[in-house]
Amino acid sequence: MKRILASLYMCFVKLVASLCRRLKRQNKMVMLITFSDSPEQISKKMVEMKVTPETIVFYDPRLDTTKIAQNFMRMIPMTKKTLVSRIYHMCTAKLLWSIITSRSSRR
Numbered sequence: 001m002k003r004i005l006a007s008l009y010m011c012f013v014k015l016v017a018s019l020c021r022r023l024k025r026q027n028k029m030v031m032l033i034t035f036s037d038s039p040e041q042i043s044k045k046m047v048e049m050k051v052t053p054e055t056i057v058f059y060d061p062r063l064d065t066t067k068i069a070q071n072f073m074r075m076i077p078m079t080k081k082t083l084v085s086r087i088y089h090m091c092t093a094k095l096l097w098s099i100i101t102s103r104s105s106r107r
Helices: 002-021 037-048 080-092
Strands: 026-033 054-059 073-077 093-099
Touching: 002 080, 026 037, 026 080, 054 080, 073 080, 080 093
Parallel strands: 026 054, 026 093, 054 073
Antiparallel strands: none
């Protein structure tokens, strides 16, 4: 049963992604974060350098995003409700940036 559900889920994701890929690429950056230390530094540096493209940030809902958020960033939690929105943004962005490091692996 789990395999069938996983297959249906992947078919849905592929269908939405194939529809979104037909849309025009937009001048925006998508970041995927699972911890808040590095993205906070990155967002501060972007403001310092005056490099502020539209930035979509997918984040773990358990994170405190108050230090990360800037006025040019749109924060979208990684939940089931935002799946289609996240696929759309990933397919239409010019730049995808993934920051998936846990605190324990940074020594």
